[in-house]
Each structure stands twice: as C-alpha cells, then as structure tokens.
Amino acid sequence: MRGKRLNLANQRFGRWTALRYTSASKWLCRCNCGNESEVTSSLLVRGTSKSCGCLQRELSSERRKAAVRPLAERFTDKVDPNGPIPAVCPHLGPCWIWTANKLRGYGLMIDRSEGRRRCLRAHRVAWFLAHGEWPTLSVLHYCDNPSCVNPSRLFEGTQADNMYDLMVKRLGGKVTP
Numbered sequence: 001m002r003g004k005r006l007n008l009a010n011q012r013f014g015r016w017t018a019l020r021y022t023s024a025s026k027w028l029c030r031c032n033c034g035n036e037s038e039v040t041s042s043l044l045v046r047g048t049s050k051s052c053g054c055l056q057r058e059l060s061s062e063r064r065k066a067a068v069r070p071l072a073e074r075f076t077d078k079v080d081p082n083g084p085i086p087a088v089c090p091h092l093g094p095c096w097i098w099t100a101n102k103l104r105g106y107g108l109m110i111d112r113s114e115g116r117r118r119c120l121r122a123h124r125v126a127w128f129l130a131h132g133e134w135p136t137l138s139v140l141h142y143c144d145n146p147s148c149v150n151p152s153r154l155f156e157g158t159q160a161d162n163m164y165d166l167m168v169k170r171l172g173g174k175v176t177p
C-alpha cells in the first residue's frame with residue numbers, strides 16, 4: 001500500500017496551483033498564465049517545477065534585456081571613480097578604476113547591443129562614451145594606469161606615441177595633455 005498520498009489540492013507551488021490528483025503521483029495543475037499540465041507531486045513539493053515554462057522564459061528574456069542594457073549604464077556600474085591620483089598628472093584628478101574583468105590590467109566589457117557578443121576594452125568604451133565615436137587609433141593613458149577609464153586622461157595615439165611617452169616618463173619627465 002502506498003499509505004498516505006499527499007493532498008496537494010489548492011496548494012500553490014511557485015506559479016502552479018494543484019487542482020486534482022490524476023494518477024501515478026501526478027497532479028493536474030494550473031499555472032498562473034492559464035496553462036494546465038500534469039506534474040509529479042514530488043517535483044512540486046521539492047520546488048523543482050515552478051511553472052509551465054513561462055517563468056523560465058520570462059527570466060531568460062530579462063537576462064537578455066539586461067545584456068543589452070545601454071552601454072553607458074553598464075559601464076558606469078563597473079567604475080570606481082575614486083581611484084588613486086596619478087603622480088604624473090595629479091591635476092587631472094583621481095583615476096577611475098575598472099572593477100570588472102581585466103586582461104593584462106586593461107578592463108574588459110562584454111557587449112551584446114549590436115546583436116552579437118563582443119569583447120570591448122573598457123578604456124576604448126570610455127573614449128566612445130566621452131566622444132560619441134569609436135577611436136580610430138590606440139587609446140593611451142597619461143596616467144599610465146591601464147585599468148583607468150577616466151576619459152580626461154585618455155588620448156588617441158599610435159603605439160609609437162605610447163613608447164615615446166614611456167621613454168619621457170622613465171627619464172623623469174611629465175607628459176601632460
């Protein structure tokens with residue numbers, strides 16, 4: 001004998017409401033969205049089944065929307081504007097430090113806004129947000145801090161400019177915008 005069968009009638013499990021026992025430990029349930037389906041009682045009780053599938057669909061579309069949240073908003077979320085004040089250009093104020101993923105010190109940002117997944121470098125995104133267009137050359141730092149995304153100390157240049165700057169700084173000079 002099975003002994004006691006759980007009486008789930010009218011109980012709610014996530015979006016499901018159990019209506020009536022059908023067979024083989026299954027209950028006919030109605031989802032908040034109106035769909036009805038037979039669900040195994042143990043899946044209801046354990047919380048494994050919470051909806052007809054509409055809940056998962058809504059969550060994944062929310063995740064998609066979050067992924068294409070405007071670039072500026074997602075960028076700002078990941079910036080700490082109270083970084084160190086760089087010795088080489090203190091008049092430019094504190095560095096803005098990228099707090100999310102980094103590669104060799106440079107901030108990285110995943111972007112899906114143009115329908116495909118792109119990995120952008122955060123300091124180039126900073127340039128884009130400040131100037132409204134993507135840089136055509138390398139984006140370089142006066143502050144020598146690769147994880148800095150403060151547009152006030154970013155400048156466009158070639159890798160050669162970068163090497164020149166480094167040389168000047170190593171010789172004790174200051175490079176200023």
Ligand SMILES: [Zn+2]
Pocket residue numbers: 015031032033034035051052053054055
């Ligand atoms: Zn549903």
Ligand SMILES: [Zn+2]
Pocket residue numbers: 086094095096141143144145148149150153
């Ligand atoms: Zn900086």
